[in-house]
Each structure stands twice: as C-alpha cells, then as structure tokens.
Amino acid sequence: MNRTVIALALTAVIAAGCSLDTTASADSVEVVVGYQSKTINTATAGTLLRARGYLERRLADITARTGTRYRVDWQDYDTGAPITAQMLAEKIDIGSMGDYPMLVNGVRTQANPQARTEIVAVTGYHPRGALNMVVVAPESRADTLADLAGAKVSASVGSAGHGTLLRALAGSGASVEVLNQQPQVGASSLESGQVQGLSQFVAWPGLLVYQGRARLLYDGAELNYPTLHGVVVRRGYAKDHPEVLGAFLQAQLDATDFLKRKPLEAARIVAADSGLPQEVVYLYNGPGGTSFDTTLKPALVEALKNDVPYLKSIGDFADLDVDGFVDDRPLRAAFAERKLDYDKAVGAVDEPATQAGELWLDGSDSTVTAADPTALLQAVRAAGERGDRIRAAYVHDTELGTRWFADKSAWVRDGARLLPFDTTAGAQRHVAAHPGSVVLDYQQALAGAA
Template identity: 25%
Template sequence: MTIMNPIEVTLMSMQRFNLIPLQEAIDILGVSRSTFDRWRKLKQLPFVKIGKEILIDKKELEQWVRLHAVSLQNPVFTAGASSTVSTQESPTLTVGYQSGTAHMWTSLIMKELGWLEEELAAANPSRVVQVKWFDGANGAVLLQGMVGGSIQIASLGDYPIVLGASLCQTFPAFKPVLIAFDGKTSGGQGISLILRKGLEPSDISEICGWSLTSAAQSSAGRRLSKLLQSLGGGGDQVIHKEMDESMAGIVKRKIAGCAMWEPYISLVNYHGVGNVLFQEGIGEDYLTGVVADERWVHHHEGDTIAYLKAHLRVHAFIRNDPDAAAELISRIKGIPVEIAVAIMTKVRWDASFYTKDMNSLAQLYQENGAVHTSTLSKLQDTRWNGDYLQQAIKALNLPQLDRHPLEGDWSAEQLY
C-alpha cells in the first residue's frame, strides 16, 4: 500500500474537485490581491478555505465572471464596487505594464498592493472606476493598445516612448504624453548583450556575424543595432524575438546571444547559463516612463493624478523597504529574493523630469526621425507634461518640484 504525503493528498483533492490556488485565480482575473479580497467580501466571489489555504472552484469562478462581466469576450470588473452597481455605468481605466521588465516593476507592485484602486476611491468615493491591467511582452504591444484606445496609461522604455511620438505622424488622433519617469539607470546599466555559455569573441567585431536577437522596437534592440553598426555590421541583422524565447534559445544554445534587460541579465548570471558581454551596460542612460493619451488625460485629470500618487507611493516603498518589495516580486515572478533586491537597489526610482533626461529623449527623437529638432522647448511643448506629477506630489505633501526640468545630474536628495 502506497502512503501519500499531505501535499500529494491536497493536490489530488484539488484536481478532483476542480479547485485552483488563490494566486492562479488572481492571475486569471488579472487583478491585485487586495481587489480580489474586496470582491470576495462585497461581490460574493466564491471560495473554499481549507486550513489556512484559500482555494477557488474554477467552474464557480467562471459562473461568477459571467454574472459580473459585461461580456465573455471583453470582461470588465468593478474594483471596490457594490454588487448593485452596473459595470456599464462605470468608467474604465486600463493600465498597460511590463512585468518582465525590472525597471518598470512599479506598476506590477501597484497592481499587487491595490494602491491605484485605493487612490481612485479616495479621490471620489461615490464614483467607481473599473481598473483593468494588461501585461504586455514589450512596449510595442502596449503602444498598439494605446493607439487602438484599449489602454489609457502604460509603462514604456525610452525607445517605445519615442516610437509613440513617431506614430503621431501616422495616427494624428493619437497623442501620447509623458507624465512621469519610472526606473532609471545611468550609462545603459540594466541592458546588456548576453551570449550563450562558452561563446566568447576574441574580438568584439566577431559578433557582427553571429545570430543575435532582441525584442522588436525595444530599447535593448535599438542599442544592439547601434552597437553592431559601430562595429561595421548591419543593425538590421537583429532577429526579433521576445525575451523568454531568446532566454530559452541561449540555454538550449540555439542562438548566439540576445540584447536583454533586467531581470534576465541577473538571472543569467545567477544560474550560470550564459555570459554577460557588457556588465556595465550598453549605451547612454536607460530611462523608462509613464505615458498616457493626451486627450484621455485632459478629460480624466483626477484619475491621472490618482495613478501618479500610487506611482510615487510605490517608488517610496521600493526605496525605503527594498527587501519587502523584493519579497513581493519574488512571490509574483518566482525570482530569488536576493536577485530581486540586487536589481531594485541599482535602479533609481524617480518620477521627476531632469534636463538630462529630456535631452536623452530628444536625441532619441532625432535618431528616430520623429522630431526634426532637438530643442528642449519644442519637446516641452509637445511631448511631456509635468503638471499632473506636481499635483500628485502636492497631494502627498512631498517637497514641491519646479515645473521646469531639474538641472544638473540626478540628485541623491530629490527623489520622487
């Protein structure tokens, strides 16, 4: 007779009764833990509690979704609303984020903690906003959603920010505006070229003949193309693949290498599955930011400020308690805590605008052909708006920022 341990018994019971773990149900719904708990209390979302474990019957969850969604094709959930409120009467805010990019983990943490919903409710308790979260593989995917109107706010890397500006020429109705910065690192740190294990060029120019990949229309892909061009190669030789696919290709030795961002670089080092060719990073400062559609922002100033308040709170949380933030990332993404801590402490979590940041973007605009002038005044007029960030800072009783970009290098004292 085979004796099963308690874990095996629990797994068999879950399969028999069609039960799924709490985190799996949260992932299916695409919401934060706090929103899920609120739905359990206010909207009678069905659950089963066995000891300390909360389990969800998948069939009952599907029935609950049908009951509370506008349609099966486009389910929309009401965060923090009572069951008597019709979802059709509530405005929707869809946030695009990239859980696979460490410099933009702000949105992932915000989603998990439920701070956006909290700030929206605090701004207007009588108004219910439906918050949806879309996890994009890269910035180009998120831009596509913004152009189509399905995403209102998104976290993007510096090159996708510039790409969004260039799309204005093709889609005049689409006017993206940068409303805050996110994670920053100097000198291109956080982006590097990873080669498969055992592959080391005797001369750096050798890489021009190798099969190299990176995400399409990405900050990493752009830097790799520039590097190859500087070595006499062709920037167009880069093969477009998502990070996970490239990571698998490196491990299985199917590709020579890939231009990657964190946390992939640190994970390669941690597991010893490849070689980091440029430990110091590639290129100039690596910037990420929060972009929104200008027309939407104009008509939803309160929601915009609520988002930025949550954004600033997460930045403070990461800076003040990186261990707690890393534990949260570890639980969500399965990344070792020590790796998450090491990555997050290297990033400058700062929403404020600096002249050097705007000049870096202006240079990218010029390279991309989106803007035919690099003057800062032109960029200020058309590509960014710091007024909403100022209002969020004021609402949180933080030291006020000047409405113009800060001069000089990044300040250790002024962090937002």
C-alpha cells in the same frame, strides 16, 4: 514582428465597503493599465503598484468624496510594443515601458487625437545605461562585442535593448544579423545555438546569467548614456478623467516610496508576482541598482531626443516633437499635493555607485553591507566557514559602477586589491592599463581574500 503577449486582466477590491466596481457598468469609470511584470524597472507603475493596491485605494478616496465609481483593469505584457498597439486602438489608457518603446508609442499614436499619448513620469533610470546588456552562451569564446561580427544576435526590434545594441555596434565597427524576437524566445534561441548573442532590457540579462544560461558580454553602461523607463497616458483619457491620472501618479509615488524604504520587501513582492527570482529582482532594485525616480529630468528628455536618429535608422519613424511629447504638469501637481519640491527633486541626479558590496544570507530578512569588494569576499568566506547558505552577493563593477553578482564577475588582483568587473573585457582593460595586475575567477578571488 512576433507580438505574442501574455495577458492578465484582474479587478482589485481593497476593502469591505470599497466603491470599486468588479464589473464594467454605465455608472463607473474604467481605467485600463498596461504593464510589464518582468520589466522590473517599471514595477512602481506596474507589478509593485498593482500588488500593493495603491491605485485602488487612491481611487476609492475619490469615490468617497464624489460618489464616482472606478474599475481598474490590469493587463500584463512582455514588451512595450503590444501596449502601444492597444493604446493605438484606445483599449489601454495608461502604460509603462522603456525609452525606445515610449518614442515609438508617441510616433504611432500622434495622428489619432483620441489615441495620442504623452510621457507623464519616469519609473526608473540609470545615468550610464546599465539597464540594457548583451549576453552570450556561457561557453562562448566571445569576449567583446566585436567578437560577434557577422553573428546572429536576438533582440526585440524597437526595444531599449535593441537601441543599446545599435549604439554599441556603431562604436565597435562590427555588424551583426539581428533577429527580431521576444525576450523569452531569444533566450531559447541562445541556449539552442540559433543565435550567438542576446541584447535585452532588464531583467533578462541578469536572469539568464543568474541561472547559468548566459554570460555577460557587454554592459550598456559602457555607452555612458542614460536609459530610462516611464509612464505614457492617452491624452484624451487624461483630459476626460484628470482625477484618474492624478490618482495614478500619487499611487506611483506611493510605490516608489515603499521601494526605497523597503527594497528587499519590494523585491519579494515583485518576484512573487512576476515569477522572477527574488535575487534577480534585488540585483536591480537594491542599493546602487536602478534609480527609481519619477521626475522628468532634463538629461533624460535630452537622451530621448538623441534616441530619435537611431529609431529612424531601423525603419519608418516619423518626426516626433519630444518636448511636446513630455508633459510634467500632472506630476508637478502630484508633488504639490504632497507639498514636495518638484524642482529640487528633478535636479537631483544619482551619482555612480561606490565600490561597496552587499551580502544576503538565506533565512535573513536583511542584508549585510561590506565596505569594499575585498571585505565582501571575506564575508562570503566567513559565511561559508560557518555553514551559512548564501542567497546572493552583490558588487559594483570597478570601471562602470554597475551592480552585479559577485560570483558572476571577473576579478582582478591589483596589488593588495581585489577588484570586480561584470565583463571579461572590463577586467582585461584594467589589466592592460595596470602592469602586474592579473585576472582571476571567482574562486581564485575568494581564495585570495583570506
């Protein structure tokens, strides 16, 4: 497996007089956090959390009470696999990653008492599975996953994107040759024609489509199966330093609250730190995108259990007691400290997105919401007539509810309605079921929205 990593280590000091050490010393406690800056559904336990300094502030509060000093070492990786390798070596204490990598993490570390991990929080999830997608080259003739039968598809084996590919292929009856590649390598392979498809987790599908380097072929939401990202911690570290884990979870709640209150500002911060376009980040963390919720919902735990057979199918994957791997007690304690009702929060599940639209104009620090897709197209036309530059226009797939770029969607005229679909296959399914409707491209849909 190609495990090339991009490592970033930094020490954050949040204010004058702060007690965080800038170097490791015998009288300080070090916490090493592994995160993925470009996996933006982990932002509340990684990029956004680090950029806002929430963890350092929480630890500084502990220092003020107890005198114990802390040092935070942030390490940035492209996927979950190298984070797991470092946790196995006891060199990372807390990490964030997707559902399949978390399960691999649990299996790989369970034999070592000091490395053994547990899931303590969710960062973000999608109830239908739209966080993972398969893309093809813009000029590809493929319209469905079955059209890739016999082709080469790039995926990071053991990742959430790979898991979605396996599930989707099982339903299509097609088989492909999977090339195990890091996301950026797979993106290059797709552009050069070495592979005919790329199956990855956020934000790679949205990024490549936004840049015009790919076209969406398959939306993971077609599986109608929850996908999630979360936080794992080494149990030995949590036992030795429960106050650090408590501070981390409080800091994650701080970051989650900020993102929900100021999603556009959060997108700007994550974009600046990750190098991703802000429009791509906001695709996922804007309204109706990722559900940023820390609670360990029963449906998500059940989804993890059902993921195990797929992991067993791709290699040597030992049994894992998922119920024993998930521990909500630290998060419950964090909620209680804030006087929040954890049981109420864990029972709240996001409903599928409504068919509204959102327009973001250049130079504006806010967006405009449209009541429906036709109204969004009308707003885009009006902006163009005024000479306004459009940064992004977002819609929700009519069939699946997935938030997507309006100009990258396939559109259907069905009577007086203009309906967006994030894949050509989705548009064709609608047309087949609704005689008289017709598929349009984006420019035709704009023209028809007068």
